[in-house]
Amino acid sequence: MGKITLKDLLTLKLNSVVAGIKADFSALAFYDPINMEFRWKLAIGSLNNRYIGIVVRSGKGICGRVLKTKREFLITEFPEELEDEFLEFPILIAEELKSAVAVPLFFQTQLIGVLLIGQRTKRKFSNEEINYLKKLSDEIVLSYTQGRKGEPQNDEKKEIKKAFLSQYFVQKKLIWGDKLDIILLDQRITLLSENAQQKLISIFDFLLDHAFIQKSQQKVNVLIELRSEHQFSVQIETEKQMKLSEKAFSRLADEVRMLNGNIDINFKNEKTILTMNFFLSLLIEDEL
Structure with missing residues (x-):
């Protein structure tokens, strides 16, 4: 029989959590104090494994709330309870969770991660269940x-830049409602310079205007996710074919190239799938 790995041990623990309180989903995120971000490393009951590509800045979302308060964080009804902050909770969106509870993982006095339990129907977790999760x-x-050598480093305190893109998406969601689905998995966009975010907003305005003006009844999906450690991708998928003239596409491609990105557009049946890839480091510095 082979040696039991750290991943095996943690998987057993997550399985026992799910079975113990009859939850739909359980996941572990660990904190990287150097980059000041959380990554979801392991999950049980995942719908699509998108959690692997989620990057959460330390001041945002479930993990950020736990890091700030150093105690459990509960959500009984998502997204209603969080109003215009819903985009900061990509794990709940990606896994279609309605209720969740997150508890901190402490090594001595240092927070090293978060344990999340989720339900896809409305559920109020009891004090007994929360105490069980803490144990x-x-x-x-x-x-x-x-299972690891060495001790975690001390986390640093750093002000997170204002995410103009996040605010922009919240506003667009309020306007278009169910016609616009936004999944923001890579929250490193909070690191982008203000100039870069404003240029991306200009690109989104251009694309969403074309999508909704031409087909006002169609649905548009926006997905921002981790492509690699150095890249993030933006995918816009329209339910009906989005018609761009040669001049319009040329203008769009020029704007993407100004951000050192590349663009690809595909047509599948009646759908349009437009993908843009950008290098994170080139957009953090204001040297576009």
Whole structure:
């Protein structure tokens, strides 16, 4: 019989959590104090494995709330409870979770990660269930620290830049409602310079105007996700074919190239799938 790996141990713990409180979903995120971000590393009950590509800045979302308060964070009804902050919770969107509870993972006094439990129907977690999760979190930390060498570094305090793109998407969602679906998995966009974010907003305005003016009844999906450690991608999919003239597409391509990105457009049946890829480091500095 082969040696039990750290991943095996953590998977067993997550399975026991799901079985213990009869939840739909369970996941672990660990904190990177150097880059000041959380990454979801392991999940049970995932719908699509999109959690792997989620990057959460330390001041945002479930993990950010836990990091700030150093205690559990509960959501009974998502997204209603969070109003215009819903985009900061990509794990709930990607996994279609309605209710969730997250508890901190402490090594000594240092927060090293978050344990999340989710339900796809409305559910109010009891105090007994939360205490059970806290007990399991201690066991998870013990397994994690024994499986790794060295101790976690101290986290740093740093002000997170204002995410103009996030605010923009919230406004567009309020306007178009169910006609516009936005999944913001890579939250490193909060690192982008203000100039870069404003240029991306200009690109989104151009594309959404074309999509909705031509087919006002259609649905548009926007997905921003991790492509690699150095790249993020933006995918816009329209339910009906989005017609761009040669002049319009040339203008769009020029704007993308100004951000050192590339663009690809495909037509599948009646759908249009437009993908843009950008290098993160080139957009953090204001040297476009």
